[in-house]
Amino acid sequence: MMKKKHLQNFAFTAMLAALLAFPAADILAQQKTGSTDVSQGIFPKGTQGPAANFTGKAWNYSLVPTDSTLTTVVGNVYFEPGARSNWHTHPAGQILIITEGKGYHQIKGQSREELKKGDVVKCPPNVLHWHGASPTVGMQQLYILPNTEKGIVEWKQPVTDREYNNQN
Numbered sequence: 001m002m003k004k005k006h007l008q009n010f011a012f013t014a015m016l017a018a019l020l021a022f023p024a025a026d027i028l029a030q031q032k033t034g035s036t037d038v039s040q041g042i043f044p045k046g047t048q049g050p051a052a053n054f055t056g057k058a059w060n061y062s063l064v065p066t067d068s069t070l071t072t073v074v075g076n077v078y079f080e081p082g083a084r085s086n087w088h089t090h091p092a093g094q095i096l097i098i099t100e101g102k103g104y105h106q107i108k109g110q111s112r113e114e115l116k117k118g119d120v121v122k123c124p125p126n127v128l129h130w131h132g133a134s135p136t137v138g139m140q141q142l143y144i145l146p147n148t149e150k151g152i153v154e155w156k157q158p159v160t161d162r163e164y165n166n167q168n
Helices: 002-033
Strands: 058-064 073-079 094-107 113-116 120-123 129-133 139-145
Touching: 073 094, 073 129, 129 139
Parallel strands: none
Antiparallel strands: 058 073, 073 139, 094 113, 094 120, 094 129, 094 139
8 A cells, every 4th residue: 555655646746747847948948049939928819909009019808898897997918029009098097917028118208117027017097108018029918997987098199219219
């Protein structure tokens, strides 16, 4: 009986070690090649955002559509490398949670901020801002828009290359 239990524990430990080795191997391969593919997030890519509101390609996937009960919209956006939103405002503000990659966020009149996985950004109501990926690495972000009865978004002018490159 003891021998059988020992073999079961050994088999379980070996299986667990094998499973854990795969992600580690992927991480080591990415570190060696310098590549990071953030397009494969936890949500589907979704639909491409309109060129009228984005420079480059940004993909939106709705998670919680607006309704009269929760009055909150939640979704995921994948920005391809170099992609960014136009300047825009949200009547009730916005919360961004960066889940993968690298990017930027800027409130009009303030310095551009660098974003990375794990960062949380609060965009105050009616404040002009933009966000998007870095030039070489894409970015995945969850967005939360509260109090949608006040409105969702007001799109403004494109972010210039000079603004994007922080050459104000």
